[in-house]
Amino acid sequence: ETGVTQSPTHLIKTRGQQVTLRCSSQSGHNTVSWYQQALGQGPQFIFQYYREEENGRGNFPPRFSGLQFPNYSSELNVNALELDDSALYLCASSVQTGGVTEAFFGQGTRLTVV
Amino acid sequence: KNEVEQSPQNLTAQEGEFITINCSYSVGISALHWLQQHPGGGIVSLFMLSSGKKKHGRLIATINIQEKHSSLHITASHPRDSAVYICAVPNTGNQFYFGTGTSLTVIP
Numbered sequence: 001e002t003g004v005t006q007s008p009t010h011l012i013k014t015r016g017q018q019v020t021l022r023c024s025s026q027s028g029h030n031t032v033s034w035y036q037q038a039l040g041q042g043p044q045f046i047f048q049y050y051r052e053e054e055n056g057r058g059n060f061p062p063r064f065s066g067l068q069f070p071n072y073s074s075e076l077n078v079n080a081l082e083l084d085d086s087a088l089y090l091c092a093s094s095v096q097t098g099g100v101t102e103a104f105f106g107q108g109t110r111l112t113v114v
Numbered sequence: 115k116n117e118v119e120q121s122p123q124n125l126t127a128q129e130g131e132f133i134t135i136n137c138s139y140s141v142g143i144s145a146l147h148w149l150q151q152h153p154g155g156g157i158v159s160l161f162m163l164s165s166g167k168k169k170h171g172r173l174i175a176t177i178n179i180q181e182k183h184s185s186l187h188i189t190a191s192h193p194r195d196s197a198v199y200i201c202a203v204p205n206t207g208n209q210f211y212f213g214t215g216t217s218l219t220v221i222p
Binding site for chain 1: 154156158159162200204209210212214
């Protein structure tokens with residue numbers, strides 16, 4: 001059992017709406033990464049936050065944004081939803097200790113845009 | 115060439131068979147993760163390992179850091195083991211590279 005919880009687990013939104021997905025990270029993990037997994041595809045890196053600042057971004061438009069909070073929780077916000085945004089969204093929290101990366105994955109939020 | 119490659123892509127087994135899924139990677143890592151995803155479901159973390167072997171129930175994961183290779187074994191496979199199994203490795207920036215996944219079907 002990991003210490004990473006995502007909410008909600010499932011969500012249906014209408015095209016053009018905005019959505020906020022949440023991730024409660026493992027305590028002490030100062031890094032959180034978000035991934036998008038479209039149906040039948042592997043996860044794609046969206047962005048990463050380290051100590052509350054964006055620390056890397058994949059090939060996603062600016063309407064994908066995020067926040068990381070001091071209490072190890074984070075958010076993924078998507079504005080102006082498009083049908084192609086329908087996917088499983090994963091967060092992974094991690095910390096490097098002594099050269100070893102400890103990371104845990106959340107179970108994902110399945111977003112459906114109609 | 116992908117940074118993380120898995121084989122086989124698809125695997126069908128009879129209930130009770132011993133199953134092996136392989137993962138090779140080209141990036142330098144400190145730990146490798148095995149994940150499980152049931153159809154339409156979320157991700158379940160099975161193992162995080164940086165050396166040697168780990169066992170949890172009927173699942174065994176091994177890793178050879180020098181050869182950059184890991185295997186996931188399932189003993190006495192069961193239909194409920196049917197899922198996609200994914201290996202994932204972090205780069206130095208803690209961003210993960212994911213394998214393409216192995217779709218396992220266990221037939222009763």
